[in-house]
Amino acid sequence: MxxxxxxxxxxxxxxxxxxxxxxxxxxxxxxxxxxxxxxxxxxxxxxxxxxxxxxxxxxxxxxxxxxxxxxxxxxxxxxxxxxxxxxxxxxxxxxxxxxxxxxxxxxxxxxxxxxxxxxxxxxxxxxxxxxxxxxxxxxxxxxxxxxxxxxxAPRFEWRGLMVDSCRRARSVDEIKKMIDLMAHYKLNRMHWHLTDDQGWRMESKKYPKLTEIGGKRSETPIMGQRNKGDGTPYQAFYTQEQIRDIVAYAKARHITVVPEIEVPGHAAAAITAYPELGNKDIPGYNPSVVTRWGVFPYIFSPSEETFTFLDNIFAEVCELFPDSPYIHIGGDEAPKDQWKKSPFAQKIMKENGLKNEEELQSYFIRRVEKLANARGKKIIGWDEIQEGGLSPTATMMVWRDAKWALHALQQGNHVIMVPNSHYYFDYSQGAKPADPAYETINSGNLDWKRVYQSDPIIPGVTPEQEKLVLGVQGNLWSEYIPTMQKWEYQAFPRAIALAEIAWTPKEKKDIKDFETRLQKQHPYLDGKKVNFRMDDGTPRQDRNAK
Structure with a gap:
């Protein structure tokens, strides 16, 4: 030749x-x-x-x-x-x-x-x-x-898994194992949840207290006794060097890591580290890093000081995640009580002609979007970002109900489908071990079959609107995922079913054929020592996750 x-x-x-x-x-x-x-x-x-x-x-x-x-x-x-x-x-x-x-x-x-x-x-x-x-x-x-x-060729461009490091932080090696498993099944987006009420996990050179103070909570709920703390301080964060390592490792496997910096709610850790970022003019203001699971009231103040802080954080995010076209800015579960009590927040509403706190959240999100756009990034937010008015250029991640996608699609926004009815992999899959380590946030039967039988395109969507659906993602919130073994148990085989609905043409899907091929994945998963869930609820590796 x-x-x-x-x-x-x-x-x-x-x-x-x-x-x-x-x-x-x-x-x-x-x-x-x-x-x-x-x-x-x-x-x-x-x-x-x-x-x-x-x-x-x-x-x-x-x-x-x-x-x-x-x-x-x-x-x-x-x-x-x-x-x-x-x-x-x-x-x-x-x-x-x-x-x-x-x-x-x-x-x-x-x-x-x-x-x-x-x-x-x-x-x-x-x-x-x-x-x-x-x-x-x-x-x-x-x-x-x-x-x-x-x-x-893939059906959708966004084929993702969300990793929550705020409640429980997995090691760099464990995250690399996740990435390898994703790559094997052609998943290509790792949505990395890095900030929340229970901890700030991304090192900031400009704001070191975010990890020194915001990265540490005094205790963590006990598995099996969710309303009782273990009395043991929990601290973890990823250095910028570790983040670059993970991002590069993912890139070599054609996976883009998309960071999430949560605003305006789920902000207790950041506000505890820098109290001036919160609504310090409300009665009884005393923020602390949260030690329980759930939704909590601490929300960023809509001040110029806050927007300067976020702009500086975005500068670091852009340097650490250069290949992601997006910054996920959260926007979900943001209680408005502190804004209602804050004279300053009410003043901002009056000055900007905002009718209510929902419109104040929309104002906040639009300000944040401009900061991201100025640094060459687009934003993604949970579906609450449409409350008070949805920015025409934001991508919406639909989690509460698939119906929330319709308004965004009709307006011309891109959406990513992650409804908790089908794609929340921290949810129960049915039968599971009695060991408290296998506790889940709810009871139910969101097993791989329910995932496989779903479709990211909801009824009533036109062919043109269908093109605005970027794809689908499985979410692994980690309140009840204390170990890598539990993460694997919750993720697999549901992530494999997700991979097929994200990649394979809808008309090619066949659950009986998929089940046959799924059974033949066991040798690969066993070789990687993946603690996947068997159909009877048994953990494959039969380990005690503590």
Whole structure:
């Protein structure tokens, strides 16, 4: 092959075409793959030889080699003098069936060659992820990939999980494990909840008291006795170096980390650290970091001092999360009692012609949005941000009820669907161990089947409005998730069901077929020591989460 005709080896070239290795065919492959999420189009040839993995897949592209290593594919980096190639061939990409979607790809496996075509690094990565899930046994019992043709692209661009580090902070290594699991199932947004009443978890160089004071609470509710404290101080935060490490780790796996800085409510930790940011003119003003779960009254004052503080925080956020186009600003569960009692807040309302405290919240959110926009970021907020008037350029994350999406879509806003009826993974899944460590916020049966049978597009949405639905997300609030083992139990297999509804075309969904493929995920999850929930409620690893 004439390598002089190739154009570089970067994975960042539009129309990228990659060919991975020549190899001897496998014995006939009779076993079907169990790919999750199911590709948009897949044609497998069973009963015929496939691509043998008796030897490592060879590539001379270091970036591709790194991706394959990340995904656990057997791979070897070829020396320069081997007569094979991996590199962009723009003229050939269209004829190979490359999809127009930036995350899409085509994948062809023959007994002698694997060929990938995509428009971006992400497409290549997802093709390799599909390959990693396609390894089966041939008739001789050796690892192989069936001969097949796949044309694939995601249904939604936002395929997310929310990680709450405020109530319980997981270690950097644990978050990296979460990211690996997300990447394996083509989830691509990690929404990171970093500030709340019970703790501020992001190091700020400009405001060190946020973690010195706001990052520490005097105690935490006891699992199984939620109204009783354990008497043990709890302190945790992520240094800026750790945050950069996590963001880079996620980026290498095509996951964008989207930070959440909660305003105007859920602000007790920040206000405790810097009391001047709160409504200090109300009777009995004495903020403290909250030691119980629930909704609490401390809310930022609508003062210029507060907006200066938030602007400075956003400056640090933008530096730490450069690839996220968004800052999530919360906006939910913001009690207005302190604003009603504050002469200053009432003065701001009068000066700005605001009829009530709901309009004051809308004013606050719009001020915050301007700060984010000035730094090149868009905002996302929980669906309460529409109370008092929704900014026409905000993205709304719908959590209370799917119906709340209609107004935003009719107005032309983008939405992300996370209704708690289907996508709150801290909710009960039905049967669970009697161990208090497996307590959940509620009772019920929000299991993987309920997740899978849902659809992010609600009835009554027009085709044009449907385009405004960016995607779907599972939320893992951590009040009742004290350990990584419990996090895994709550997340899996529901996150796998979420991945399929976020990626696979609606018409391709089949719950019986999915259940078959889901059962075949167990070896992978076992290999990663994931404490996933069995259908009878048993934790797979049968560990005591304390």
């Amino acid at each position: 004439d390598k002089s005709k190739l154009i570089g080896t970067s994975l960042c070239t539009a129309g990228l075409l990659g060919t991975l290795a020549l190899a001897a065919p496998s014995a006939p492959v009779n076993e079907k793959t169990a790919i999750v999420p199911l590709p948009a189009s897949i044609a497998e040839q069973t009963g015929t030889p496939g691509f043998s993995l008796k030897n490592p897949i060879i590539t001379d592209n270091p970036a591709l080699y790194r991706h394959m290593q990340q995904l656990g594919l057997p791979t070897s980096l070829a020396p320069d003098n081997v007569d094979l190639f991996i590199g962009p061939d723009i003229s050939a990409s269209t004829s190979q069936g490359t999809t127009g979607n930036q995350e899409g790809y085509t994948l062809t496996v023959t007994p002698n060659r694997i060929t990938i075509a995509a428009n971006s690094d992400a497409g290549i990565f997802y093709a390799l992820t599909t390959l990693a899930q396609s390894i089966v046994k041939d008739a001789d019992g050796n690892a192989a990939i069936p001969s097949m043709n796949i044309t694939d």
